Amino acid sequence: MPGKVLLIEDEERLRRVLQLVLQDTGFDVKTAPEGGQGMELWQAWKPDVVVTDLKMKPVDGMGVLRFGNELYPETPCIILTAFGTVTAAVNAMKNGAYDFLTKPVDHVQLVEIVQQAVAEKSRREGCIHEMVGQSPAMQALRQEIDLLASTDSAVLICGESGTGKELAAKAIHAASQRSSGPFIKINCASIPRELLESELFGHKKGAFTGATQDRQGVFAAANGGVLFLDEIGDLPLELQPKLLHAVEAKEITPVGSSKSFKISLKIVSATNQDLEEMVQKRQFRADLFYRLNTMILTLPPLRERHGDVKLLALHFVRLFANEWGKPVPMISPDAIDMLEAYHWPGNIRELKNVMERAVLLCKGEEITCRHLKGSIRIKTEHAEKTNDSSLDLIAKEQQMLLAALEQCNWNQTKAAKKLNITRSALRYRLQKYGIGKK
Numbered sequence: 001m002p003g004k005v006l007l008i009e010d011e012e013r014l015r016r017v018l019q020l021v022l023q024d025t026g027f028d029v030k031t032a033p034e035g036g037q038g039m040e041l042w043q044a045w046k047p048d049v050v051v052t053d054l055k056m057k058p059v060d061g062m063g064v065l066r067f068g069n070e071l072y073p074e075t076p077c078i079i080l081t082a083f084g085t086v087t088a089a090v091n092a093m094k095n096g097a098y099d100f101l102t103k104p105v106d107h108v109q110l111v112e113i114v115q116q117a118v119a120e121k122s123r124r125e126g127c128i129h130e131m132v133g134q135s136p137a138m139q140a141l142r143q144e145i146d147l148l149a150s151t152d153s154a155v156l157i158c159g160e161s162g163t164g165k166e167l168a169a170k171a172i173h174a175a176s177q178r179s180s181g182p183f184i185k186i187n188c189a190s191i192p193r194e195l196l197e198s199e200l201f202g203h204k205k206g207a208f209t210g211a212t213q214d215r216q217g218v219f220a221a222a223n224g225g226v227l228f229l230d231e232i233g234d235l236p237l238e239l240q241p242k243l244l245h246a247v248e249a250k251e252i253t254p255v256g257s258s259k260s261f262k263i264s265l266k267i268v269s270a271t272n273q274d275l276e277e278m279v280q281k282r283q284f285r286a287d288l289f290y291r292l293n294t295m296i297l298t299l300p301p302l303r304e305r306h307g308d309v310k311l312l313a314l315h316f317v318r319l320f321a322n323e324w325g326k327p328v329p330m331i332s333p334d335a336i337d338m339l340e341a342y343h344w345p346g347n348i349r350e351l352k353n354v355m356e357r358a359v360l361l362c363k364g365e366e367i368t369c370r371h372l373k374g375s376i377r378i379k380t381e382h383a384e385k386t387n388d389s390s391l392d393l394i395a396k397e398q399q400m401l402l403a404a405l406e407q408c409n410w411n412q413t414k415a416a417k418k419l420n421i422t423r424s425a426l427r428y429r430l431q432k433y434g435i436g437k438k
């Protein structure tokens with residue numbers, strides 16, 4: 001598992017040598033000669049791990065460490081310190097450094113520590129990507145996730161677009177016995193049909209034109225961990241028997257190979273389509289459907305998670321303010337009301353986009369309705385003129401539009417076809433509701 005390493009060191013020769021050592025191990029390395037430039041690079045490049053000298057001018061390693069703690073607490077920072085300055089190193093550890101190395105730097109040890117730190121980063125991120133929410137629906141969801149994670153059975157996650165299906169899959173991985181194994185995702189809808197089989201099961205060199213070397217598929221990559229099959233409803237019918245076999249027999253055969261091999265993994269799949277209906281229409285194999293959904297997790301739409309909108313909004317404001325290096329603004333009571341009144345056809349993803357935009361627009365200390373209006377004008381405007389049942393219809397329509405657009409990667413021609421309306425009819429509706437890709 002290579003990663004991005006930022007190396008901050010004022011001694012030019014040492015900087016060059018350590019860079020080469022790390023690059024030889026497969027890390028992507030960028031360097032800076034002192035803390036100030038290091039911090040700029042940190043912000044621009046977002047490394048996985050930072051290795052920094054302590055004594056530098058004008059900005060020293062402690063300055064770098066403080067900066068990281070504040071803005072990128074998930075990024076481990078390793079300190080390099082001159083022999084005999086243990087107190088400084090201890091001090092750095094107290095201030096949140098991940099580890100320290102004394103000079104002259106042992107190259108083997110450096111590589112080992114950096115590798116551990118990369119793993120630590122993804123663990124910390126797992127915690128940061130924690131599922132926010134205290135609504136009864138959310139609490140039930142957490143319990144279900146723990147239950148689903150405790151067995152090795154396949155799980156099918158259903159839910160509208162943007163409800164957190166992928167996040168739930170990651171949470172299942174994190175809570176399972178396989179958490180130290182990999183989490184590998186494949187999106188069945190975004191990979192061209194002719195490449196999908198090889199992406200899933202791998203191929204042998206020469207199996208088809210362009211297969212210039214052996215390649216591992218996602219099943220093999222996920223061995224020992226969790227394989228997340230996203231948009232499973234888009235898996236072409238002709239590939240379904242092979243997937244069924246892989247899931248049932250826990251055994252795969254790469255394209256162009258006569259040898260099969262055993263794998264051990266947990267399968268989590270997700271869809272926002274109605275698979276049962278697809279089975280009835282013979283668009284999805286019944287046997288595969290029953291295999292994948294031994295256990296089923298249904299994510300509630302955001303409008304049913306009472307109380308979570310506010311918590312999520314505050315969470316995203318903090319997240320984006322940190323990301324953009326701005327002080328964290330508050331959200332005015334009016335703005336909270338506006339957020340809570342909205343229907344959220346695009347669910348949590350939509351709320352996340354709205355809050356990112358608000359953080360960027362907000363120049364003062366508080367996010368107000370003004371910063372939200374452009375993005376969630378839709379429902380509140382109609383709310384004044386329409387009654388509840390037509391509001392539901394409007395919300396449904398918005399939801400259908402968004403779902404179709406997401407599924408077609410925002411290609412309007414395809415989305416219109418999917419919705420069975422003309423392209424200009426689609427355009428008119430998008431304008432009416434102010435829907436656009438954010």
Ligand SMILES: Nc1ncnc2c1ncn2[C@@H]1O[C@H](COP(=O)(O)OP(=O)(O)OP(=O)(O)O)[C@@H](O)[C@H]1O
Binds near residue numbers: 132
């Ligand atoms: N409970 C939550 N707390 C915090 N963030 C969340 C939560 N649920 C979802 N998110 C965030 O919302 C966004 C959408 O979530 P995710 O990608 O998991 O949804 P999805 O159901 O897979 O959507 P789609 O059907 O469009 O693929 C992500 O950025 C995710 O991190």
Ligand SMILES: [Mg+2]
Binds near residue numbers: 165166230
């Ligand atoms: Mg998804």
